[in-house]
Amino acid sequence: MTMQAANSMAHILLVEDDDDLAELIQMQLKFQGHQVVRVTNIRDAESEFSQQPFDIVVLDRGLPDGDGLTFCQQLRQHQHWQPVLMLTARDCEMDKVAGLEAGVDDYMTKPFSVLEFQARVRNVLRRVAQLSSLDExxxxxxxxxxxxxxxxxxxxxxxxxxxxxxxxxxxxxxxxxxxxxxxxxxxxxxxxxxxxxxxxxxxxxxxxxxxxxxxxxxxxxxxxxxxxxxxxxxxxxxxxxxxx
Incomplete structure (x- = not known):
């Protein structure tokens, strides 16, 4: 992990094909002091993830080249434990359960408030920081x-x-x-x-x-x-x- 504490800068992969929403999310994450790499599809997400480490993945479910859950499942199958915050327009509880079972750590339904999004990111990063606080x-x-x-x-x-x-x-x-x-x-x-x-x-x-x-x-x-x-x-x- 590149993050040492919950309030330090995190390296975040944003996978979102909606330009307006992606711009808003990037702005909020950068306002919190994080570094953001944004891609619009699963193929580019796989490429970025293979080239550099990330602390968290903010992942849209409906992407041009497939279901975002596919990418999450690939991460878990390859023993990558970076937390995944899923964004989706689907409000069905079964869809949320499917996401959690695929290895998603948290789930947000669009539209969502900026304050709630910021809080979710902080909470996920805090949990990861607690896991990696000791490594001797x-x-x-x-x-x-x-x-x-x-x-x-x-x-x-x-x-x-x-x-x-x-x-x-x-x-x-x-x-x-x-x-x-x-x-x-x-x-x-x-x-x-x-x-x-x-x-x-x-x-x-x-x-x-x-x-x-x-x-x-x-x-x-x-x-x-x-x-x-x-x-x-x-x-x-x-x-x-x-x-x-």
Missing amino acids: PQAEQENRMVFGPLQIVPERHQVSLQDRQITLTATEFTLLRFLASRPGRVYSKDELLDHVWQTNHSGYHHTVCSTINRLRGKLTLEQSEHHFIQTVWGVGYKFQPLPH
């Missing part, structure tokens, strides 16, 4: 989290379950690390929004549910009914290690 080998050993067959290595953004690597987005990883830091502690949706998404907007509750469900599915133990991420009905969610 000693810190890696000290912060390794082991729960039987489940191992979490924060400094490497790595999770393994029963000796197989688990692919998580930046948001999924942040959520897992947060819950696992206090096993058994139950967090409400509002608390998770505050600590993980760093927002108090209750309209994001469906995002919490979708991310929890994806994370739970990825942490499924073979030949076991145990779930590391458990629902406490009417209260919230908790991380539950395997019983001894």
Whole structure:
């Protein structure tokens, strides 16, 4: 990652074919002190990404040469974990779920307010900064989290379950690390929004549910009914290690 802190300059790839919207987004990002590279299609996005590192991708879904989700899926398949903020005109919840399942970290429906866009970018970058704040080998050993067959290595953004690597987005990883830091502690949706998404907007509750469900599915133990991420009905969610 090229970014060292949430409030430092980030290198951002903007993939948007609407010139007016792209100009507005670029202006707002540059106002926040970020460096922006803008392209209008998936082909050019792939080219730029292969040539230089980016801290975040702001990605339109409807592009001239295909669905923006295709590019997001390609990033995840090649083990690129840069957060993706998806922009879309589609307001259907199933479309949002499809985006989250493809590895999108956050989702904004057009039209959106400038203030909300700025806040979303800050929140995503802050989460990434928290993940990359420590990278020394000693810190890696000290912060390794082991729960039987489940191992979490924060400094490497790595999770393994029963000796197989688990692919998580930046948001999924942040959520897992947060819950696992206090096993058994139950967090409400509002608390998770505050600590993980760093927002108090209750309209994001469906995002919490979708991310929890994806994370739970990825942490499924073979030949076991145990779930590391458990629902406490009417209260919230908790991380539950395997019983001894």
